[in-house]
Amino acid sequence: MQPNSSQAGGKGECAYDVVIVGAGFAGLYMLHRLRALGCSARVFEAGGDVGGTWYWNRYPGARCDVESVQYSYQFDAALQQDWNWSERYAAQPELLSYARHVADRFDLRRDIQFNCRVTAASFDAALGRWRIEADDGSRASARFCIMATGCLSAPNLPAFEGEMTFKGDRYHTGYWPHQGVDFSGKRVAIIGTGSSAVQSIPIIARQAEHLYVFQRTPNYAVPAHNAPLDPGYLKQVKADYPALRQRAKQTMTGIDFDYSEQKALETSPQERRREYQRRWDHGGLWFLGAYQDLMVEQEANDTAAEFVRGKIRDKVANPEIAGLLAPTNTIGCKRLCVDIGYYETFNRPNVTLIDVSAQPIEAITPRGVRARGAEFAVDAIVFATGFDAMTGALLRIDIRGRNGLALKQKWSEGPRSYLGIAVAGFPNLFTITGPGSPSVLTNMLPTIEQHVEWIADLIGFMRARRLEVIEAEGGAEDEWVAHVGELAGRTLRYTCGSWYLGVNIPGKPRVFMPYIGGFPKYVERCNEVAANGYQGFVATGAAPAT
Ligand code: N01
Numbered sequence: 001m002q003p004n005s006s007q008a009g010g011k012g013e014c015a016y017d018v019v020i021v022g023a024g025f026a027g028l029y030m031l032h033r034l035r036a037l038g039c040s041a042r043v044f045e046a047g048g049d050v051g052g053t054w055y056w057n058r059y060p061g062a063r064c065d066v067e068s069v070q071y072s073y074q075f076d077a078a079l080q081q082d083w084n085w086s087e088r089y090a091a092q093p094e095l096l097s098y099a100r101h102v103a104d105r106f107d108l109r110r111d112i113q114f115n116c117r118v119t120a121a122s123f124d125a126a127l128g129r130w131r132i133e134a135d136d137g138s139r140a141s142a143r144f145c146i147m148a149t150g151c152l153s154a155p156n157l158p159a160f161e162g163e164m165t166f167k168g169d170r171y172h173t174g175y176w177p178h179q180g181v182d183f184s185g186k187r188v189a190i191i192g193t194g195s196s197a198v199q200s201i202p203i204i205a206r207q208a209e210h211l212y213v214f215q216r217t218p219n220y221a222v223p224a225h226n227a228p229l230d231p232g233y234l235k236q237v238k239a240d241y242p243a244l245r246q247r248a249k250q251t252m253t254g255i256d257f258d259y260s261e262q263k264a265l266e267t268s269p270q271e272r273r274r275e276y277q278r279r280w281d282h283g284g285l286w287f288l289g290a291y292q293d294l295m296v297e298q299e300a301n302d303t304a305a306e307f308v309r310g311k312i313r314d315k316v317a318n319p320e321i322a323g324l325l326a327p328t329n330t331i332g333c334k335r336l337c338v339d340i341g342y343y344e345t346f347n348r349p350n351v352t353l354i355d356v357s358a359q360p361i362e363a364i365t366p367r368g369v370r371a372r373g374a375e376f377a378v379d380a381i382v383f384a385t386g387f388d389a390m391t392g393a394l395l396r397i398d399i400r401g402r403n404g405l406a407l408k409q410k411w412s413e414g415p416r417s418y419l420g421i422a423v424a425g426f427p428n429l430f431t432i433t434g435p436g437s438p439s440v441l442t443n444m445l446p447t448i449e450q451h452v453e454w455i456a457d458l459i460g461f462m463r464a465r466r467l468e469v470i471e472a473e474g475g476a477e478d479e480w481v482a483h484v485g486e487l488a489g490r491t492l493r494y495t496c497g498s499w500y501l502g503v504n505i506p507g508k509p510r511v512f513m514p515y516i517g518g519f520p521k522y523v524e525r526c527n528e529v530a531a532n533g534y535q536g537f538v539a540t541g542a543a544p545a546t
Contacts, residue, residue: 016042021149027043063092077241151390188211192216222283261292316343359371414511418473422477423477
């Protein structure tokens with residue numbers, strides 16, 4: 001469909017039915033669905049290609065922690081059958097190839113504008129349309145604005161004194177050079193020990209002359225046991241795909257896992273150990289599915305945590321270093337890491353662990369990093385310091401709803417949304433996997449598909465009734481925010497300083513952002529809302545509903 005430049009646009013402004021911000025997995029599928037509805041749509045993407053997370057996160061070792069056969073679209077059976085994953089956990093290049101394949105296969109690129117970062121979006125109440133501005137001077141207007149900006153896409157760059165004086169190279173894992181980085185013969189510092197660091201440290205350590213790891217909080221990691229995918233297994237999965245996807249939709253995380261109904265505290269220590277070992281040998285996030293009370297009872301959680309600490313002690317030769325690497329907080333409170341040789345890396349003579357838990361990094365100097373009263377001279381610093389999660393990518397855009405209300409102001413005490421999809425005061429704006437939705441606690445691909453299909457259905461519903469503007473009601477939003485908060489308060493995920501709570505960003509309100517009630521309950525609620533004529537929304541338009 002061609003955009004209509006006369007519809008409502010000012011000079012040089014193209015008008016569309018829908019503008020989508022972001023061409024990651026969410027934006028790509030949203031565009032595909034909107035085309036099927038006959039909508040004109042334009043995607044604005046800051047990167048030079050599709051792929052989102054997998055376009056930007058090119059650090060060594062970047063790969064998915066959900067098994068590839070499940071971390072994939074299911075909306076198109078032929079795509080699902082045609083694509084062949086090569087490894088149990090796909091690495092970044094393969095995930096990026098997959099995103100590119102999808103873009104080409106469904107001819108999506110012609111409606112995507114690359115290298116174009118959206119900086120502002122404001123709702124014009126008189127026209128009932130959004131006006132969108134980008135950093136390359138592009139201007140557009142659209143009836144609907146859909147934020148497909150990702151949950152972990154706004155890099156966190158903590159302010160370190162003297163950072164700009166450093167004479168060597170600086171990298172952020174979430175903003176990695178496309179040509180790659182060769183650390184051979186270099187002295188390297190890495191700051192942070194979250195998932196990105198856990199994946200990259202073993203590889204950087206093999207290249208670098210010396211690697212200094214600055215750890216503020218140790219993290220739990222379970223082995224990936226990554227391996228090439230056996231063609232026989234892949235064939236079996238493909239034959240079973242419809243059933244596998246159905247099973248996955250019934251689980252809390254949207255992943256087809258074997259979740260136990262047993263409770264750790266009702267199981268003998270010997271049996272528990274056998275079960276933890278079985279899951280450890282299997283590998284991956286499945287470990288936390290061992291018992292249903294692991295994330296609600298601290299005593300139960302302690303049994304799993306102690307099992308992993310024992311593994312760390314077994315793997316790391318120096319007991320003092322093993323002690324520093326062993327976390328003491330709740331396992332699964334921060335995102336569990338899935339590793340390939342992480343702990344063993346600290347047995348290498350060219351790796352030094354520097355504990356900055358009690359004394360923060362003092363400064364970056366022209367020669368390196370100063371901490372614990374010493375200067376560590378390096379040629380490069382890798383900031384594996386994570387993201388301003390869930391709200392960061394949205395709030396870095398100046399989004400204004402009715403009466404010029406800034407989203408930043410509305411969310412000054414934490415994000416408020418209805419279903420994690422819509423925000424009262426911001427009509428016709430939708431957020432895919434926004435705060436208040438299960439998103440980061442689930443397999444992102446099925447979660448994205450569910451949101452995209454729900455939003456597309458809503459737009460289809462409006463078009464069929466010639467409705468123009470729809471907005472979440474304040475009361476429905478209040479009720480949802482309270483529900484999300486109430487559920488979060490019941491779990492142990494509240495007990496540590498994680499990015500789920502925004503604690504990693506100075507000044508960010510401490511609010512547990514994702515919906516923790518599980519994928520099935522969430523989908524049920526969304527379906528109920530739709531079945532009841534989009535209950536909790538108010539719609540207006542040119543013609544009465546038919
Ligand atoms: O970021 P993080 P990430 N001084 O926030 C430290 C997904 N992901 O990019 O814990 C010193 O987890 C910080 O310390 P602390 C996944 O969901 C998935 O690694 O705040 N240290 C922490 O150690 C993941 O959870 C995969 O005390 C500082 C680290 O930096 C999410 O993305 C791979 C500091 C940041 O860890 C984010 O992971 C990668 C300071 N001033 C990412 N500031 C998969 O496997 C921060 N830190 C799919």
